[in-house]
Each structure stands twice: as structure tokens, then as C-alpha cells.
Amino acid sequence: MKSGKFITFEGIDGAGKSTHINFVQQLIEAQGISVIATREPGGTELGETLRSILLNQKMHLETEAMLMFASRREHLAQVIEPALAAGKWLISDRFTDASFAYQGGGRHLSIDKLNALENWVHPHLQPDLTFLFDVPISVAKARLDATRTLDKFEKEDAEFFNNTRNEYLRRAQEFPQRFRVIDSTRSIEEIRDELRDIVENLIASK
Numbered sequence: 001m002k003s004g005k006f007i008t009f010e011g012i013d014g015a016g017k018s019t020h021i022n023f024v025q026q027l028i029e030a031q032g033i034s035v036i037a038t039r040e041p042g043g044t045e046l047g048e049t050l051r052s053i054l055l056n057q058k059m060h061l062e063t064e065a066m067l068m069f070a071s072r073r074e075h076l077a078q079v080i081e082p083a084l085a086a087g088k089w090l091i092s093d094r095f096t097d098a099s100f101a102y103q104g105g106g107r108h109l110s111i112d113k114l115n116a117l118e119n120w121v122h123p124h125l126q127p128d129l130t131f132l133f134d135v136p137i138s139v140a141k142a143r144l145d146a147t148r149t150l151d152k153f154e155k156e157d158a159e160f161f162n163n164t165r166n167e168y169l170r171r172a173q174e175f176p177q178r179f180r181v182i183d184s185t186r187s188i189e190e191i192r193d194e195l196r197d198i199v200e201n202l203i204a205s206k
């Protein structure tokens with residue numbers, strides 16, 4: 001029986017989501033709640049091995065989608081489900097919304113196939129809260145170009161990222177009860193203020 005809370009961070013590469021994970025973790029821990037921070041693909045030994053393959057090797061789109069969900073299945077079994085059952089809170093840098101956005105929106109995998117994978121791997125679990133860090137493609141690209149060597153996904157073109165972003169925004173409209181869209185073009189301080197309000201409300205409602 002689930003009793004912890006599951007928070008996910010989403011957005012196109014370079015939107016700024018990872019910048020805020022430690023901050024949110026500390027906010028929650030300051031209230032005496034134990035939090036595990038994890039990520040996808042990854043979060044387990046096998047998941048991290050799959051991550052390095054997924055981020056570096058070209059492969060068939062369906063192989064990519066199935067490996068994302070294989071990593072997720074292991075992550076659920078080893079990390080997410082036990083943590084929630086023990087009443088811990090969990091923050092994941094990406095979860096299934098990323099598969100709908102990247103493999104579905106970006107690469108046009110059919111929604112029926114993605115729904116089938118989701119229904120197989122986690123038919124009854126959804127995040128309690130999903131932060132979608134939203135920025136125009138040009139802002140995300142400028143942030144990435146300034147800071148890192150690009151991986152397979154980060155090297156995709158503007159059309160891919162526009163489609164990925166639009167699918168994230170479409171899902172935020174479809175599931176307004178769990179999504180909070182964060183305007184990530186603002187300063188880190190302004191974003192933190194908004195995150196603080198949302199997280200404090202979530203803690204108060206528990």
C-alpha cells in the first residue's frame with residue numbers, strides 16, 4: 001500500500017529541471033520527511049547501464065522505448081515501490097511522461113504502444129506531483145551549448161524538441177491535477193519561490 005509521495009521533474013533537455021532537485025529535496029527534508037532523489041533512465045545498477053546505452057547508441061525507436069520501460073521496471077521494483085511503501089518521499093528526475101514526450105512526441109511512437117507499455121509496467125502508479133520545466137527551444141539550446149558535451153538526445157534538432165515540448169504541454173493539460181508547469185525562463189530565485197509554495201502546500205495536504 002502506497003503511503004509516501006512521488007514527485008517527478010520533467011522538461012526538454014536544458015530546461016533547468018536538475019538545477020532544482022536538491023533544493024526541493026532539502027525543502028522536504030527540512031520538514032523531517034525522508035526523501036530519495038533518483039533518475040531515469042537509471043536509478044539502479046542495471047538502469048544506469050541501460051542509461052549509458054540509451055544516451056549513446058543509435059537504435060530502433062521501439063527498442064529505445066522498451067529499454068526506457070525496462071529501466072523503469074527495475075527502478076520501480078528496486079527503488080520506487082519499496083520507498084513509497086515505507087512512507088518515504090521520492091523525487092525522480094524524469095519518469096513515464098518523458099517516454100510520452102520524447103519517444104511519442106519527439107520520435108512519433110504511437111500513443112497506443114506507449115499506453116500499452118505504461119499499463120504493463122505500472123498500471124496503478126502515477127506521480128503525485130509533476131513539475132514540468134518549460135522553456136522555448138532556443139533558451140534550452142543556449143543553456144546546453146554553454147555547459148556540456150551533448151548526448152544522443154541533446155543532439156536532436158529543433159523540430160524534435162518542439163514536438164517533445166508540445167507533447168509535455170499537452171500532457172500537462174490532460175492531467176492538470178498532478179502537473180505544475182514552471183516557467184523556467186525566469187531566474188533561479190523566482191523559480192525557487194514558486195517551487196517552495198507548491199511543495200509547502202503538498203506537505204500541508206499530506
Ligand SMILES: Nc1ncnc2c1ncn2[C@@H]1O[C@H](COP(=O)(O)OP(=O)(O)OP(=O)(O)O)[C@@H](O)[C@H]1O
Pocket residue numbers: 011012013014015016017018019020133143144147184185186187188191
Ligand atoms: N532559470 C535559469 N536561468 C539561467 N540558467 C539556468 C536556469 N536553470 C538552469 N540553468 C542553467 O542551464 C543549464 C542546464 O540546466 P539543468 O542541467 O538543470 O537542465 P536540465 O533540464 O536538467 O537538462 P537535462 O535534462 O539535459 O539534464 C545549467 O548550466 C544551469 O545552471
Ligand SMILES: Cc1cn([C@H]2C[C@H](O)[C@@H](COP(=O)(O)O)O2)c(=O)[nH]c1=O
Pocket residue numbers: 013039040041055068093094095096097098099100102103153154
Ligand atoms: C526517462 C526518459 C528519458 N529520455 C531521455 C531524455 C533525456 O534526453 C535523457 C535523460 O537525460 P537527462 O539529461 O538526465 O534528463 O533521456 C527519453 O527519451 N525517454 C524516457 O522515458
